[in-house]
Amino acid sequence: MAVSEVKLPKNFHQAVEDWRDTFLPDYQFLLDSWEKHFPKEPMFKLCAYREMGVCANIECGAKEGQPKATKPSELDEDQAQHLLGAIRAQASTEFGSIQQHRLTLARAQSEEEQVWVLRMMAEELRHGYQMLHLLVDDDWTCQTQQSSADMVEEILSMQTGSHVLGAFNIDFDSFVDNIVFCALIDRVGKYQLAMQKVSAYKPMAESMPQMLREEAFHLATGVVPMRRWATQAAEGEVYVTMEMMQKAINKWLPRGLEMFGDERGGGSNVRMGLKPMKNAEAQADYYQEVAKVVDDLNIRYLRAKVKDLSIGEARELLANLERGRGKAKGVDHAELLRMPDRDFFRRRGVPAFTMVGFEGETYDLYQDYVQHLRKHLPESYLAGRDFRDYAETLKKVAAGEMTAEDGARKMPELRRVGGSCPCSKSVRWVRGESEEGTKLPVMGG
Amino acid sequence: MSSLVIRGLDTMDIGDIVGIDEKITKQYRPEVWEARCAYYLRRDPDAAVVCVADGTVVGFMLGEVRSGEFGLEEPTGWIEVLGVDPEHQGKAIGRQLADAMLDYFKRRGAKTVRTLVDEEMADIAGFFDSLGFQPSSLRPFVKTL
Numbered sequence: 001m002a003v004s005e006v007k008l009p010k011n012f013h014q015a016v017e018d019w020r021d022t023f024l025p026d027y028q029f030l031l032d033s034w035e036k037h038f039p040k041e042p043m044f045k046l047c048a049y050r051e052m053g054v055c056a057n058i059e060c061g062a063k064e065g066q067p068k069a070t071k072p073s074e075l076d077e078d079q080a081q082h083l084l085g086a087i088r089a090q091a092s093t094e095f096g097s098i099q100q101h102r103l104t105l106a107r108a109q110s111e112e113e114q115v116w117v118l119r120m121m122a123e124e125l126r127h128g129y130q131m132l133h134l135l136v137d138d139d140w141t142c143q144t145q146q147s148s149a150d151m152v153e154e155i156l157s158m159q160t161g162s163h164v165l166g167a168f169n170i171d172f173d174s175f176v177d178n179i180v181f182c183a184l185i186d187r188v189g190k191y192q193l194a195m196q197k198v199s200a201y202k203p204m205a206e207s208m209p210q211m212l213r214e215e216a217f218h219l220a221t222g223v224v225p226m227r228r229w230a231t232q233a234a235e236g237e238v239y240v241t242m243e244m245m246q247k248a249i250n251k252w253l254p255r256g257l258e259m260f261g262d263e264r265g266g267g268s269n270v271r272m273g274l275k276p277m278k279n280a281e282a283q284a285d286y287y288q289e290v291a292k293v294v295d296d297l298n299i300r301y302l303r304a305k306v307k308d309l310s311i312g313e314a315r316e317l318l319a320n321l322e323r324g325r326g327k328a329k330g331v332d333h334a335e336l337l338r339m340p341d342r343d344f345f346r347r348r349g350v351p352a353f354t355m356v357g358f359e360g361e362t363y364d365l366y367q368d369y370v371q372h373l374r375k376h377l378p379e380s381y382l383a384g385r386d387f388r389d390y391a392e393t394l395k396k397v398a399a400g401e402m403t404a405e406d407g408a409r410k411m412p413e414l415r416r417v418g419g420s421c422p423c424s425k426s427v428r429w430v431r432g433e434s435e436e437g438t439k440l441p442v443m444g445g
Numbered sequence: 446m447s448s449l450v451i452r453g454l455d456t457m458d459i460g461d462i463v464g465i466d467e468k469i470t471k472q473y474r475p476e477v478w479e480a481r482c483a484y485y486l487r488r489d490p491d492a493a494v495v496c497v498a499d500g501t502v503v504g505f506m507l508g509e510v511r512s513g514e515f516g517l518e519e520p521t522g523w524i525e526v527l528g529v530d531p532e533h534q535g536k537a538i539g540r541q542l543a544d545a546m547l548d549y550f551k552r553r554g555a556k557t558v559r560t561l562v563d564e565e566m567a568d569i570a571g572f573f574d575s576l577g578f579q580p581s582s583l584r585p586f587v588k589t590l
Contacts, residue, residue, distance in 0.1 A: 001552040001553060001554075038487070041487070041488065116483075183456075209491075212490075213489060213490055213491060216453070216454070216455065216456070216486045216487075216490035217483070217486045217487040217490070219455070219456040219486070220456045220482065220483045220486040220487065222456075223456035223457070223459070224456070224459075224479045224480075224482075224483050227459065227475065227479055228476075228479070231475070289457055292457045292500075293456070293457050295460075296457065296459065296460035299460055300460070300475060303473065303475075310467075311463075311464045311467060311473075
C-alpha cells in the first residue's frame with residue numbers, strides 16, 4: 001500500500017503554520033519531548049497523506065460500480081455541493097477541536113496524559129491540513145464561486161462559536177472535558193472518517209486511511225485515562241470522581257449524537273455514494289459503542305473497589321446493580337456510570353427540545369426540566385454561554401413562542417462568527433505571493 | 446456457532462483483552478493492557494487485529510511493521526502478542542488473525558515477518574510452524590543484570 005506525502009502550496013502551508021503558532025503554542029514542546037514519550041516512533045509531520053490503491057469504483061448508492069470521480073468537475077452539482085459541505089465541516093471540526101483543547105490543556109495532572117492530548121492536537125491539525133489539501137489541490141471553481149484562498153481563509157478564521165457543528169462551539173471547562181471529548185466526540189469522528197473511506201470522490205477516499213489510523217489513538221487518549229480515573233476513584237482518590245466523568249458524559253454525548261445529523265436524513269449521501277450509512281443507523285451503532293465503553297469503565301471501577309472480584313463476578317455484580325439499582329458488596333448503583341437516554345438534552349434532530357430526562361422520562365414544564373439538567377450537567381458548564389443559550393431557546397419552545405425546528409436552527413448562537421475578533425478584520429491567514437515573508441500578527445480571539 | 450469477525454483494534458476492546466489475558470495467565474493486569482493497546486493504537490491500529498464473536502473479543506494479535514531493528518533495514522512485520530480465549534480455542538481464530546495481520550504487513554511493504562517464541566511453549570511454536578514460519582538464524586541472547 002503506497003502512501004504519497006503532499007504539502008500545500010507555500011502560502012497555504014504558511015497560513016496553517018501561522019494558525020498553529022496561535023492556537024497550538026505548545027507545538028515545539030511536543031517536538032522537544034517526542035523522544036521521551038514516543039521513543040522510536042516517526043516524528044510528527046505537517047503534511048497530507050494520500051493512500052494509493054483504494055477502490056476505484058463507487059461502492060454504494062445509485063451509481064455503484066461506476067468509476068469514482070477523481071476531480072471536482074467529474075461530480076454532478078448536487079454531489080459536489082454535498083461533498084464541499086462535508087469537507088468544510090470536517091476541516092472545521094479538526095481546527096475547532098484544537099481551539100477547544102488548548103483552553104484546558106495546561107490543567108492536566110499527568111504529564112503523559114497532557115502529551116497524549118498534545119500529540120492528538122497536532123494530528124488534528126494535520127487532519128485539518130488534509131481537508132485544506134482537498135480544497136486547494138483541485139479546481140473547484142466549476143462548483144463554487146469561492147476561490148481556494150477564500151475557502152481556506154474562511155475555515156482558518158472560524159473560532160469556538162462559529163464552527164459548523166455544535167460540539168465544536170462549546171468551551172472546555174476542565175481537563176476532564178479534554179479526555180471525555182476524545183473518548184466520545186472523536187469516536188464520532190471515527191465513524192465519519194470510516195464512512196467517508198468509501199467516498200465516490202477518490203481524493204477524499206484516499207485521504208481517510210491515515211486519518212483513521214491516527215483517530216484510533218485519539219480515542220485511546222480519552223478512554224485510557226478514563227479507565228485509570230475510574231480505578232483511582234474506586235480507590236478513594238478525589239481528583240476525578242465517577243460523578244465528574246458522568247456529568248462530562250452527559251454534557252458531550254448529546255452533542256456527539258447530533259453530529260450524525262438529523263435522524264431522518266443521510267439518504268442523499270448514500271444515494272450519491274459519499275457515505276454507506278444513513279444518519280440514524282450510524283448514530284445507533286455509535287450509541288451502542290459508547291455503552292460498551294461505559295460498561296468497561298464500570299467493570300474497571302468494580303474490580304478496583306471490590307478486591308479479588310473475578311471478571312465473571314464483576315459482570316454479575318454490574319448486572320445485579322443495574323437491575324436492582326440498590327447496593328451490593330459495598331457498592332451503590334449510584335456510584336456507577338450510566339448511559340443517558342438517547343433523547344436527553346437534545347437540541348437538534350428528531351428529539352430537539354423535547355425535554356427528555358436522563359432516564360428517558362419526559363417533562364412538561366420548562367422549570368422542572370432545567371432543574372433536572374442542573375443535577376446532571378457539570379456546574380462550570382451551567383455557568384457558560386452555551387447552556388444559557390440552550391435554556392433560553394428551550395424556554396421559548398416550551399412556551400410555544402418558537403418551534404423546535406427554529407430552535408434547532410438557532411443553536412448554537414454564532415456569537416463569534418469567523419473574523420469577528422477585532423484584529424482578524426484586518427488580518428488574513430492566507431497571504432498572496434507578494435506578502436510572503438511578512439510576519440503575521442498573532443490573532444487574539 | 447456464532448460468526449467470527451476479524452477487524453482492527455479499538456479502544457473499546459481493552460476490557461475484553463484484559464479478560465482473555467486473565468483467563469490465560471490467571472493475572473488481572475489492566476494497566477499492562479491499557480499501555481500496550483495505547484501503544485499499538487498509536488503506532489498502527491490496522492496492524493493489530495482482534496477476532497469478535499457476538500460483540501465480544503475472543504482473540505487478539507498485536508504487532509507492527511518496523512524498520513532498522515537488529516540491523517534489519519527493510520520493513521519487517523513483527524508479531525508480538527497473541528491471545529485466544531480458552532473457551533474459543535479450536536476455531537482457527539489464531540490462524541484467521543494471522544492471515545489478516547500478514548496480509549496487512551504485506552500491503553505495508555514487509556517482505557518478512559518475525560516473532561519470538563519461548564522454547565517451552567511448544568503449542569505456540571507449533572502454531573507458527575503450521576503457518577509456515579521457520580527457525581531463524583537471528584538468535585535471542587539474554588544476560589541477567
